[in-house]
Amino acid sequence: MAESTETIFEQFPGGVFPAACSSRVLLDHVMSKWGVLVLVSLTDGPQRWSDLRRRAQGISEKMLAQTLRTLEADGLVHREQQPVMPPRVDYSLTPLGEELAEVLVPLLRWVGRNADAIIGPATS
Amino acid sequence: MAESTETIFEQFPGGVFPAACSSRVLLDHVMSKWGVLVLVSLTDGPQRWSDLRRRAQGISEKMLAQTLRTLEADGLVHREQQPVMPPRVDYSLTPLGEELAEVLVPLLRWVGRNADAIIGPATS
DNA sequence: CCGTATCCCATTAGATACTG
């Protein structure tokens, strides 16, 4: 799993990714506005629906549902429903999801470190 | 610049990122469909408009222009116009952009490695 | 060759209401 020294262009000759390939599809799932935030939220351990709504501040119920369904279908997130009343559902990262999170977190950290300097502290 | 061992939640208590903060804005620029591909394309060195169109396969002229303007305004991409006829313009990563690319490339590599298994080799 | 401007459609995302 060690990263090689070749450029990403040697890994993927002829463009970053071909136009209509699986990588583009997965990239869009992962890099989606809410996909990133949900995945990174789950690095803190299994969480319930309402936890995720609090962590990914601003997400609507519709987008949370949609995002979770996509990530679950991709095998990145595991959904565990417990047949109790009131209902309780826990979401967690699969091993694959953990792997992804490991490369995602450094990116989030970098963004967090540099955003104020780049965008400005106030909302723009 | 060494990564600490604290979780990203200690770095950003109370949610992954606040709802309306500079980090969310920058994240949206960087994680945009084309922003990622343009930034990673430029890790191969300075490139011209037509090079970028070829590298980021499928991008329209409109979106290339829009993406480049955003990334330039964010100080991630440098634009160098040479006053010749026909016009020649080179785009390159700024030091800040190089820094970002360093955390972006591992993500792209991971996506490239796993996309076929997750999404399926054919276009879905 | 390197763009800009305009129009238009498809997708995304928010608000609201409702259910087991």
Added chain:
DNA sequence: CAGTATCTAATGGGATACGG
């Protein structure tokens, strides 16, 4: 608590045409 359904507004993105 954990969602689904529907409707609408905002945005993203493609096609085309044009200009330096």
